[in-house]
Amino acid sequence: MAKSKNLSPKFKIPSSEKELELQIGQVPMGSQQGGLSLFSNKFKRGYGDAVFGSDSNGIWLGAAEFTGAPFRVDMNGNVVATSATFGEYISKAGTSQVFTGDFNLNDANVKIDGANKRILINDGSNDRILIGYQLNGF
């Protein structure tokens, strides 16, 4: 007797574990490893408030999110910090000046003028104290 034909329907179906594999080279939607979270709009490292992060607000340290973080820098370069200690110099970008800049203290400010070797204290309207040199005085 001739061998009978097998007319059974055929359609290849992969196993579940094969079908649910992430393809090689496929970028996952975000990535998390331990305390590191990497997403297209956000990066965070750490847990609770011990976090270093960045998102569209800027970068921050010391809080779960940017808002209210004790150290943060927004996208316009505005820095908020609880305190700061500078061991060396503050230099002005684009110049050779060092130790130059205004420190605002409420309405008053302190100008450190490295180029002219002086410090000025201003009450908000007028210079009141000079330490160092000034041609022709006040």
Added chain:
Amino acid sequence: MADIDFEVIFEGFNEGQSPLAHLDSKTFIGNKGQASEMKADVISNPGFVTQSPALADLTNGTQAGVVDQLIRHILDRPTASDTTYAIGTTKLFKLSSTAVTSGGSPSFPQAITNAVSGESVIRLKANLYGFFNRAADGEILKMPLATEVIDHTWGSVTDAVLEDAPHPVATKEDVMVFGNGRYVGVYVEGSATLDVQKLDFGQGSEVVDVVFHSNIWWIAVNYGEGKKGQVYLYDGSAISTILSDEAGVGDQKIGFLYVLNGIVYIAYNDTSSTGFTIGWLSGRRIKPLRYFSGTLPDHRQKALYRNTILFASSVNIWSMGASVEQLPIQISTLANGGHATLGGIASPFGTPMIASTDGGSNHRLAKFSGYSTDSEWKSVFVDITSGKMLGKINTMIVSTKALVGSARCDLKIEGNQGAVESSEFEISTAAKTRHIFKSIDLKAVEDIRLVLSYANGDTTNACPIRKVVALGSFVER
């Protein structure tokens, strides 16, 4: 005995429906264990097809008891041993695995002030929260599990009223994130802060589901009346107002998200085509897995059953997934859901519960129990021609589990795409595992499909079928 020119084998019934069953109920595309139409159980004992689970009403689970309205959402986890809650259109219900509570102090079910549509219930620490819509807005109730005394306006008093919209909700630790129309709301119990508009997806958007997975909130949002869907990732702390990431479904409407075995599944549909899709979020894309017909299930209509996703679509309960990962993913119509309109489904105590209504005065909350006779399985059509010759089926051989008691299934063969059919052959003899039927009264045809009907089946003893072989010969046209 007539010569056997060909055989057609049907087996491996764990493969569920044909990939094209949602488009064509008489499809020829599929494997030998796949169905063109079905309502049967192929997941309880993979490899076998057997009749659907039947539904048994919970005690007090109909309008004759205390279920006098559609239960819209069932909390899918116990709050204590053999205790959970559900929300109907206007009432909060208390459930066990066998009964809907009637009476007590406070007396259940409890009416919810001004509620017209319950949306969801969830437990967060020592309290139950219920989301519901009123005539023109939404509200959140709070109920301490210890006292079961409801604060009906907790949400609006603590922060503000909600939108009149779906309110999917999820929790982790002491954080609750919920959908509120175009907004996502957040409640942090540790700081007792509720913000019902924490995130704003803009006018024309609607948050349709929220799940928590991998330290991230996954938020499904539909735009433009469901013409576009988007899934967003939101930081687990739920403090920020900035989203972490997103993936677009495209011009398609999202029904629900579901997390199973570390994978986020998504049900959605393309409003321009027939059928619906379940896929998974594979990287930045949605990878479609299986298709189904009916209606698009929502955040209230998903549960876990035997390692597969159980969901409601139209009047039926469907299953999608693989019982074990070494087997293929299947999608199948598992059972009838009860009355014509299905509400919430859940399996807080393991066995699935389904709520339904006929749209009038009949309502029920039922669970899987025993076997249904509203069950059948039809293979894909198989071409049995050879050149000019047609195929004539002479013998059918059926392999079953050893049958018990009145277990029964009826077999017939349809031919020429359903235009002709054979008589029914009864598969029933107790203790028998191999059933042979000869002299099949179906004329020579171009194609056949196998039909297994449990209409005369038993409700106590199932008739699991492992394999069916059709033997035939070619005859001149």
